[in-house]
Amino acid sequence: MTATSAASAAPTASPETFLQACRAAISAGYVLTEDADTVGYLTDQRGRYTGKALAVLKPGSTEEVAAIVKLCHQHLVPIVPQGGNTGLVLGSVPDTKGNAVLLSLTRLNRIRTVDPVNNTMTVEAGCILQNIQQAAAAEQRLFPLSLAAEGSCTIGGNLSTNAGGTGVLRYGNTRELCLGVEVVTAQGDVMSSLRGLRKDNTGYDLRDLFIGAEGTLGIITAAVIKLFPQPKAQVTALAALRTPDHALRLLSLAQARCGATLTGFELMSDFCLQLVAKHFPPHRAPFDKPHAQYVLLELSDSESEAHAADIFEAVIGEALEQELIDDAVIATSIAQSKSLWQLREHISMAQAHEGKNIKHDISVPISRIGEFIRVTDVLVQETSPGCRMVTFGHLGDGNLHYNVSPPEGVKDTDFIAQQEKINRTVHDSVDKFGGSISAEHGLGALKREEILRYKSPVELQLMRTIKQALDPHSLMNPGKVI
Known part of the structure; x- marks a missing residue:
């Protein structure tokens, strides 16, 4: 039986028999079937799509997840795992067939252990990212993954999509921040590699199969994540400049002068900040006149705030002398730093307030970003x-949110009708520049067909081979990725 045909095979018992078994496994109160209880889980984060499910299941432990998966394997019921449901590519909601269950991992929210000497923390998949950051801070440690949805996204979802965020320049994607995972396989077995080792050269790295797989190979239920010493100071600056090419030259200068202390380097066009000022009036760029482009820089220093400020002042001064930037401000307080970061963090919300838009999460080689734009x-x-x-x-890591808003006066519906044409234009250009059509959001269902145009036949066949080997009945998050 092939992976593509097995998902449509007839289950071995009636849906009610299956649901009764689920109630016995995790208790009836965590088996949700009423529309009023399930709609929030079945609708995607942008509110554009609502799927259907036999039920929303909310297990409270790895053992309960395994019991549910074994039942699904026995009855051939597809499973859609979900964390905080903050994804943007329809990866965590089911389709409209109504034959799948949605498995919410939000009850798996314990921080199991913190080992400050080993600089690790063992967390369950349903832990909110912000809670993990705070738990690390309580131990004078840093967990550096940071993104706009950190108040609601979960570490399991971050791992399943290999999330990026603002700290990738220094710390890497979520994959680089994980030392081991606990996974429930498609057959309901539990694979645990929660050893917290930085060196373990004993065969295939099974951890990396599941990170970034979007729940299509198994369900991550826990992970060992890396911690870092808390920086003594974080200093933020906003630079105004003319073009993305100037921004690239500023990046090279900042990396040469700051080294590993440079932890953030965010590019924003003037129109981005126009939208923020329009829809969130208190938040405006702190300059007398508008500029074509802006860069938000952050230093995380291990010595002192004064030391970080001195480094920044030297970099900004040199950039002004070389005419890489036209103006700059350096935050002199935590409040000012937060205010500068809010300019960046409010862009997506400002876009949503402006109306419908066509989003692209792409990456190209850093050196070619200016030319690509x-x-x-x-x-x-x-x-x-x-x-x-x-x-x-x-x-700093080549990842652009290259989004398109409609012309003034054009109806949202008329603009969204052009989505396929605009996507093709952007994605074909990304491919010509040697880039990727998904930098940090994943493929989900939204880009599942699109990726067929850009992955090589060999890559696609290898992915299908792995999927077939680990999930021969194609029950794990069907219709996503591959």
């Missing part, structure tokens, strides 16, 4: 004349 902006304007580009992102 110049070339692709022209192509998008040819495809949709008058559209407004909302370009921002993590310049």
Whole structure:
């Protein structure tokens, strides 16, 4: 039986028999079937899509997850794992067939252990990212993963999508922040590698199979994550400049002068900050006049705030002398630093308030970002004349949120009708520049077909081979990724 055909095979018992077995496994109160109880789980984060499910199941332990998965394997019921449901590519909601269960991991929310000497923390998949950050801080440690949804996203979802965020430049994606995982396989077995080792060269790295797999190979239920010493100071600056090419030159200068203390380097176009000022009036760029581009820089220093400020002042001074930037401000307090970061963090919300938009989470080689923006902006304007580009992102790791807003006066519905054409223009350009059409959000269902245009046949076949080997009945998050 092939992976593609097995998901449609007839179950071995009636849905009610299956649900009764689920109630026995995790108690009836955690088996949700009423529409009023399930709709929040079945609707995607952007509110554009609502799927259907036999039930929403909320196990409270790894053992209960394993029991549910064994029942699903026995009855051939597909499973859609979900963390905080903050994804943007329809990866954590079921389709409209109604034959799957949604497995919410939010009750698996314990921090099992903190080992400050080993600089590790063992956490369950349903732990909210912000809670993990706070638990690390309580031990004078840092967990550096940081993204806009950190108040509601979960570490299991972060691992399943290999989330990026603002600290990738220094600390890497979530994959680099994980030392081991506990996984429930498609057959309901538990694989645990929660040893917290930085060196373990004993065969295939099974951990990396499940990180970034979006729940299509198994369900991550816990992980050992890396901690770092808390920096003595974090200093933020905002630089105004003319072009993304100037930003790239500023990046090279900052990396040369700051080394590993440079932990944030975010590019934002002027239109991004125009939207923020329009929809969140208190938040404005602290300059007398607008500039074409802005870069938000952050230093995390192990010595002192004064030391970090001295480094920043030297970098900013040199950048001004070289005419890489036109102006800059350095935050002199925590409040000012937060205010600068809020300019960046409010962009997505400002876009949503402005209306419908077509989002692209892409990456290209860092050295080619300036050229990519110049070339692709022209192509998008040819495809949709008058559209407004909302370009921002993590310049230090090559990840752009290359978003397109409709022209003034164009109805949202008319603009969204152009989505396929605009996506093709952007994604084809990304491919020509040697990039990726998904930098940190994953593929989910939204880009599952799109990736077929850009992955090589060999890559796709290897992915299908892995999927078939680990999930031969295609029960794990069907219709996602591959």
